[in-house]
Amino acid sequence: MLEALASVLILFGAFFVLVGSLGLARLPDFFTRLHGPTKATTLGLAAVCAAFIAFAAGSGNGLSVRELLILVFLFITAPVSAFVLGRAALRRGTPSMTPPPAPLEDADDDRHR
Amino acid sequence: MLRRLLPHPLLSAFLVITWLLLVNSLSPGALVFGLLVAIAIPPLTTRFWIRAPRLHRPAVLLRLVPVVLWDILVANLTVAWIVLTRPADRLRPQFLAIPLDIRDPYATVALASIITLTPGTVSVQLDPDAGVLHVHALDCPDPEDAIAGIKRRYEQPLGELFEC
Numbered sequence: 001m002l003e004a005l006a007s008v009l010i011l012f013g014a015f016f017v018l019v020g021s022l023g024l025a026r027l028p029d030f031f032t033r034l035h036g037p038t039k040a041t042t043l044g045l046a047a048v049c050a051a052f053i054a055f056a057a058g059s060g061n062g063l064s065v066r067e068l069l070i071l072v073f074l075f076i077t078a079p080v081s082a083f084v085l086g087r088a089a090l091r092r093g094t095p096s097m098t099p100p101p102a103p104l105e106d107a108d109d110d111r112h113r
Numbered sequence: 114m115l116r117r118l119l120p121h122p123l124l125s126a127f128l129v130i131t132w133l134l135l136v137n138s139l140s141p142g143a144l145v146f147g148l149l150v151a152i153a154i155p156p157l158t159t160r161f162w163i164r165a166p167r168l169h170r171p172a173v174l175l176r177l178v179p180v181v182l183w184d185i186l187v188a189n190l191t192v193a194w195i196v197l198t199r200p201a202d203r204l205r206p207q208f209l210a211i212p213l214d215i216r217d218p219y220a221t222v223a224l225a226s227i228i229t230l231t232p233g234t235v236s237v238q239l240d241p242d243a244g245v246l247h248v249h250a251l252d253c254p255d256p257e258d259a260i261a262g263i264k265r266r267y268e269q270p271l272g273e274l275f276e277c
Contacts, residue, residue, distance in 0.1 A: 019193040028201040031208075031237070031249045035192065039232045043189035066137045079229035079236065086237025086249065098206050101247045104240055 002058030006051040013047030041078045125151035166219040177270040192232040207253040213244045220275035
């Protein structure tokens with residue numbers, strides 16, 4: 001029963017990872033392509049991790065929730081890499097379908113101190 | 114005394130939970146070692162922090178977290194549909210300039226992260242002087258509406274959470 005649930009979750013997750021990669025290939029410019037990976041890492045990986053948990057619970061080893069850590073760290077790091085990529089693209093003047101905002105010349109990272 | 118021992122209560126709590134998940138056990142031994150980790154590590158990281166983040170109203174999390182998780186789910190489906198069916202020339206991507214009411218740096222980071230995690234929008238630049246967060250939206254027919262939605266759903270609760 002739990003094995004069936006795990007299978008469904010893996011398929012569901014794999015579908016979203018596939019769509020994320022497809023977006024990376026199909027979308028027209030850098031900024032729209034940036035959306036691809038954020039899809040795959042949220043719902044897709046959440047489903048795959050849920051599948052792990054369901055499968056481990058079904059195989060008689062008790063409930064294991066260690067896989068949640070993968071999600072926590074991904075949710076913390078994915079936005080940072082997307083932000084840095086986006087900002088680098090703005091500063092380089094990467095071509096965009098829509099007019100981008102003016103890049104900040106020298107954003108001072110110590111401003112909040 | 115407690116302040117001295119635990120200058121970063123949130124970081125310490127996070128470390129205990131992370132430790133327990135890593136060893137995948139709730140045994141007393143694991144708990145004791147997790148507490149040692151939670152006491153030993155934060156002092157080593159003080160140089161990286163502006164100041165310890167404080168949650169003024171933790172109860173807001175009960176409202177915010179379900180909203181964010183639900184939005185991730187719904188937005189994923191929407192974006193998957195767009196990627197699979199919409200030809201590139203019928204996309205309406207848009208840069209949104211979101212004027213921020215929140216000033217707390219931790220609240221701002223949380224907002225930018227939530228915006229990126231909910232598919233369809235990616236935070237790409239923060240202008241701390243003007244208090245504007247630049248966001249790229251994948252398909253956005255009505256920018257005004259999108260900005261108002263982000264402010265209402267995420268920024269307003271984050272302001273309550275982090276600021277007095």
